[in-house]
Amino acid sequence: MGFGERGWGDFEGVEGKSVIKEIWHDNKLTDWRIVPLKRFGLLKGGAGFPIAAQGLSGLEFPFYKVKDLQENDFFLSKTEHYISHETALKLGAFIFPKNTLVFAKVGEAVKLNRYKLLSMSSCIDNNMMGYVIDHNVLSSKYLYYLVNQTFDISYIANPGPVPSVGSRQMGYLEISVPTVKKQRKIAAYLDKTCATIDKVIEAKQKQLEILDDLRKSIIHKAVTRGLDDSVELKDSGVEWIGKMPQHWVIEKLKRLLSQPLMYGTNEAAELDDPEYPRYIRITDFGDSGTLKPEAFKSLPPDKAIGYYLEEGDLLFARSGATVGKTFLFSGYKGLACFAGYLIRARTNKIKLVPKYLYYFSKSHAYFAWKNVIFTQATIQNISATKYDYLPVTVPSVREQQLIVQYLDIKMKALDNMQSNLSEQISTLKQYRKSLIHECVTGKRRITENNARNKS
Missing domain, CATH: 3.90.220.20 (DNA methylase specificity domains)
Known part of the structure; x- marks a missing residue:
């Protein structure tokens, strides 16, 4: 059976070594499996990207580099580099399809464990690797949540001054998956729930910015107007x-x-x-x-x-x-x-x-x-x-002292407000992380009602 044609039953016999497998067994999560990455898709490295081909825009395909992985989103969508189909062929650059999972495979960036999905067909440079997913058995969004929560590929990286991982090493890494239908339910639930949490976090971060501006304004008025x-x-x-x-x-x-x-x-x-x-x-x-x-x-x-x-x-x-x-x-x-x-x-x-x-x-x-x-x-x-x-x-030294005393009181009050907001943001981020972990390890059951209520 070829890639993209397999069914769930073809993975019944795959053995795993993850400690989480025992947790699933205890919870009788019989529709979950532990499967090596190579069974669910194709791992492939990127291509060399000569300087002469960099910095171009208005061409067919984005050409992503490792630094683009810093984006704070599911998908890679911004880059300074684009490439034509003709140039891609000349460079031997594989054109990765939309929803490919990409990550760093060479350099210190390997230790950062940053994973993103492609928002459109794209090329990647030779310091990156792409995982082309078989969508018949694996949801890209579920995989995104899973790897960002549970993967740490630094421990399998080749030793030496420049860390690196190959497709063989990555292929034997195991992932925890239920049926693709359940994966999609989990991903939909997490999309909606995490979006709600992120909006609350964003609102509180804006409050921190407002307090910071207020701090500067209070100080400015005191040291320029008294x-x-x-x-x-x-x-x-x-x-x-x-x-x-x-x-x-x-x-x-x-x-x-x-x-x-x-x-x-x-x-x-x-x-x-x-x-x-x-x-x-x-x-x-x-x-x-x-x-x-x-x-x-x-x-x-x-x-x-x-x-x-x-x-x-x-x-x-x-x-x-x-x-x-x-x-x-x-x-x-x-x-x-x-x-x-x-x-x-x-x-x-x-x-x-x-x-x-x-x-x-x-x-x-x-x-x-x-x-x-x-x-x-x-x-x-x-x-x-x-x-x-x-x-x-x-001003006079006495007036300076009074200004300092006044600002000490004001800044202490603002510090307390900012500290409380920062603690709330930290708690929300930790909750978000725990929620994802529970969902992708089967500890939290996601039903049709869960997914529907969040949509």
């Missing part, structure tokens, strides 16, 4: 700051420091000895203003000398994707030093409260200044010389 709405205003002379209280001044950052701005050390981050000073790098902190415990690295004291941080020091990121990001060194128990992609600002505390400067670096005014700097440079980099000339609004 806390008294009745105070007389004047033009600050800085476009992105606008008007400010009459008694405030604008100062360049360098005039508000007790020491010149300083670059960190370029020592390699190789140690994680808790007895040594912590070595703070650009990747150690995010927008939350806290250090990531899992990112801990340390430097021997003799290499940290000259780069120690003091309470209230502010670190500016000077390059990379997070250029301009800031971190206030405060309340840390122990010694710490900082790395070369960071710049330390140590304020003159009789002129500038450190946390006021930190809040200023979270305002719309600061982000507008960054954008001006970026438009003047070919690469996104802000040197100490440029930070020296950052214009800062400066």
